[in-house]
Amino acid sequence: MKEIFVDIERCTACKACEIACAVEHSATKTLFGAVFESPAPQKRVHVEPALVYSYPVRCLHCTDAPCIAACPNGAMTRDSVTGSVIVDEDRCQGCFMCAMVCQFGAISVSAQTRTALKCDRCPDRLAVGLPPACVEACPTRALVFGEEEDLASEKRLSAAARVAQAVSGAAVHPSSATPLDTLRSLRGY
Amino acid sequence: MTRETMDVATEALYERACDCGIETGLDRLEAQQPQCGFGQLGTCCRICYMGPCRIDPFATDGSSRGVCGADANVIVTRNLLREATGGAASHVGHARHVALTLRDAMNGRAPYAIVDRAKLLSVATGLGIAVEGKADTDIAKEVVDKALEDYGRQDGEPANWVAFRTPPKELEMWKELGLVVSNVHNEIEEAMHRTSGGNDADPVNLLLGTLRMGIADGVGLAMATDLQDIMFGTPQVRGIEANVGVLDANKVNLAMHGHNPVLSEKIVEWSIRLDDEARAAGAEGMNVVGVCCTGNELTMRHGVPMAGHNLQSELLLVTGAVDAMAVDVQCIWPGTVKVAECFDTKIITTEANVKIPGAMHIPFEAANADEAAEKIVRTAIEAFVARKGKEVSIPQVKASGLAGFSVEAIVDVLAKVDPDNPLKPVIDNIVAGNIYGVVAFAGCPNPKIRASEMTEIMAKELLANNVLVVTTGCTAHILAQAGLMSPEATEKYAGDGLKAVLTALGGAAGLDGPLPPVWHMGSCVDNSRIVNLLAALAGTLGVKLSQLPVAGSAPELVQEKAVSIGSWLLALGLTVHTAPVLHVLGSPVATKVLTEDLVGITGGRAYVEYDPKKAAAGLLADIATKRAALGI
Incomplete structure (x- = not known):
């Protein structure tokens, strides 16, 4: 099962993910169509400030999702095809028990129906083999769509390389500072 | 922004804004967080319609390029030159406005005069104008000609104000570096041209262009100061007061905000002339206060109280005590109008190129300066009448x-x-x-x-x-x-x-x-x-x-x-x-x-x-x- 992962170091707070999310959840699914729609389409990902960093917060589609357990109407369910946690708007009574138990603030409110609003991982896109809109829109690959095991494997290899470098006495070069690192160091004096 | 650490007056006004449910720039700054890294790094290019393009800051090997092939160095230095051009355009535009006012005044078409004869003579002499045996008016006209020449000459010679106000060693250095500016309008045209799609792609050359734009800016600064001193007087050391506490609940508070003393000087004059009307309306008189740079112009020459800096331009209105805020150009936040709507405060725009929906517009030109200034002061008095008796909150904070x-x-x-x-x-x-x-x-x-x-x-x-x-x-x-x-x-x-x-x-x-x-x-x-x-x-x-x-x-x-x-x-x-x-x-x-x-x-x-x-x-x-x- 593929998940959306975030590399906080690479997030520049450009909010391209927010715009792409709203467009994907619009009627026209085009930027120039979406900006003229009423009601205006809503984003399900929120780029929030975090110390000198920024972080796109969205639903993590937890395996043991408390929002599903908390919903009194069975409106919050797991999609059998995509595995995503999704809202059935017809069943949702707008009590926001789901928002209360969510540890990530990933559930907001639909301006039009006053029901729960959250990331659905773009089922229309997944159906045709495309990654979620936010992932595709991210210009720095801070958002990636991949298997948990692949992410873990990549990190294991990186950890192993660091150990090997240390043991072999090779100089362990600190990763070269990017412009964004410089900016963060200035802001975080 | 942590409110606790702001100064007492700003803190008090911000608290009041929050209590009244009035949104200010401090709230909007918070709502804008986090802000885009591409913008902060200068690596977003919107110059052409193959874009917009952004350069990945993590591709530090330079492999990330815009559609046209421009890399981060090109995009950043083009953007920087365009920023400097916006700044220089503001200053040379300001100076030109003052020069044209002096021209019209000397031709009897605008109600301004030579206030500082000594400055006129020193500027004229510095510009190489022979002053012996000439009437002041004629000398001033020649100074204006020299000023306008810096906006029109095509001979490549140093601009008059570059030659006049640049120290000799620096002028020599600029000549060697090819940085001498001749015509400030040409500089702005050149900069917009070279940064337009498909032109200068040498980041060092573009940075030298930014230095040139700085020199063009210096022409605007020096010319504006010199001509303003001639028309309004060279400042002398005097006592002043600063901060929101200079507002007076019992007076007609007229805040001047913006940059050009051509407007604010007339407002000071008409506030004195209409002081009796203010008193007849139940006020204890007129109280002109300065905000931002036109405030500095007035305090330098007349000791007019400095009500607040740019960040306080909205917050001052939260007192409810500002009857009118008249503005000209530069640094005028659109947000001021929204705050003013909560009170009887009138925001008055005056320039054809600076209008804000919701503000009152009273066109101000040198030729009709008296009529416009009179109307602005009367508008403030009328707003006072509407405000009289209502609650205001002026933090009693000021420094001298x-x-x-x-x-x-x-x-x-x-x-x-x-x-x-x-x-x-x-x-x-x-x-x-x-x-x-x-x-x-x-x-x-x-x-x-x-x-x-x-x-x-x-x-x-x-x-x-x-x-x-x-x-x-x-x-x-x-x-x-x-x-x-x-x-x-x-x-x-x-x-x-x-x-x-x-x-x-x-x-x-x-x-x-x-x-x-x-x-x-x-x-x-x-x-x-x-x-x-x-x-x-x-x-x-x-x-x-x-x-x-x-x-x-x-x-x-x-x-x-x-x-x-x-x-x-x-x-x-x-x-x-x-x-x-x-x-x-x-x-x-x-x-x-x-x-x-x-x-x-x-x-x-x-x-x-x-x-x-x-x-x-x-x-x-x-x-x-x-x-x-x-x-x-």
Whole structure:
């Protein structure tokens, strides 16, 4: 099962993910169509400030999702095809028990129906083999769509390389500072 | 922004805004967080319609390029030049407006006059105009011709104000570097042309273009100051008050906001003429107060109270006590109209190119200056009548001090010590180390760093280390509000050497106490006064500006105008501190040239530091290096 992962170091707070999310959840699914729609389409990902960093917060589609357990109407369910946690708007009574138990603030409110609003991982896109809109829109690959095991494997290899470098006495070069690192160091004096 | 650490007046006004449910810039700044990294790094290009393109800051090998092939260096330096162009356009436009007003006045078509004949003669002489046997009006017309020539000449010769106001060594250096500006409008055209799609792609060439744009900006600054002094008088040292407490609930409070004294001078005149009407309307009189740079113009020449800096332009309205805020150009926040709607306050725009929906518009041109000014003052009186008896909340916070430190006023004071060589006392004390150096503060209050008291703490650190601080623009408001323009501040904050010098000068000037440790030299265009002062010091010593133990700082940079002013100072060879960092970090070339290589070109250097104490220490280290090189 593929998940959306975030590399906080690479997030520049450009909010391209927010715009792409709203467009994907619009009627026209085009930027120039979406900006003229009423009601205006809503984003399900929120780029929030975090110390000198920024972080796109969205639903993590937890395996043991408390929002599903908390919903009194069975409106919050797991999609059998995509595995995503999704809202059935017809069943949702707008009590926001789901928002209360969510540890990530990933559930907001639909301006039009006053029901729960959250990331659905773009089922229309997944159906045709495309990654979620936010992932595709991210210009720095801070958002990636991949298997948990692949992410873990990549990190294991990186950890192993660091150990090997240390043991072999090779100089362990600190990763070269990017412009964004410089900016963060200035802001975080 | 943590509200707890803001100054008392700002804090009180912000609290009131929150209580009244009024949104201000501080709220909007919070709502804008986090802000886009591409914008901050300068690596977003919207110049053509193959884009917009953005350069991945993590592709540090330069592999990330725009559709046309422009890399981060090209995009950043093009954007920087366009920022400087926006700033220079503001200043040369301001100066042209003043020149045209002087022209119309001399032709009997605008109600303005020559107020400072001595300045007229000195400017005319400096421009190479023969003054003997000529009527003042004719001399002034020739000065105007020289001014307008800088907007039209096509002969490539140095602009009149470049030749007039640039120190000889720097002018020579600019000639060698190919930086001499001839026609300021051509510079703006050239810059927009070369940064348009498919033109200049050499980042170093583009950075040199930014230096040229700084020099064009300097023409605007110097010309505006000179012509304004001729028409409105050269400032002399006088007592002033600063902060929101200068508003008076029982008077008609008319706040002047913007930049051009052509408007605000007329408002002061008509406020005096219509004072009886204000009293007849139940007020205790007219109370004109200044905001932002036109506030500085008025306080320098008339001692008009300084009500607030740019960040306070909305917050002042939250008092409910501002009857009208009349504005001209630059730094006018659209948000002011929304705040004004909560009260009886009228926002009055006056310029054809600065209109805001929801504001009242009273067209102001030199020819109809009296009619428009009269109408603006009457509008304020009418708003007072509507406001009378309603609750207002004016934090009783204000500081007093001295302003009006034009170069002429400074030389007048110094001449009392040494009439033959007025600058000698300053130079002797710089050599002796009693004045360790001079740092010029300019620019704005930036809400991103205002809560850190960046400007105040930097200034206090420098003063304690015997560095004289001179200031213009909104940093002048900040430093006046902090009490740093008072003689008492010399006792409290200046190091022993600086204190002794300022005490001696204060005595010579016939003051009860010392001169203040922070000298208010005017508005943003009056950064020209600072450069004139440094040029006089450098000329007397026979050194380049880059060798002087001096530096500039925009401690809370906001506007494109600060970028162009800073570019002028870099072209002149000064070290220029800024916070926040310019939008250049995305380009390794721009970052290196501005912070390192430029030292070997003009002597100038850009320096970034957000921590006020570290920034002061950085500038002190820079001054120490320059002193050592001079052998003092």
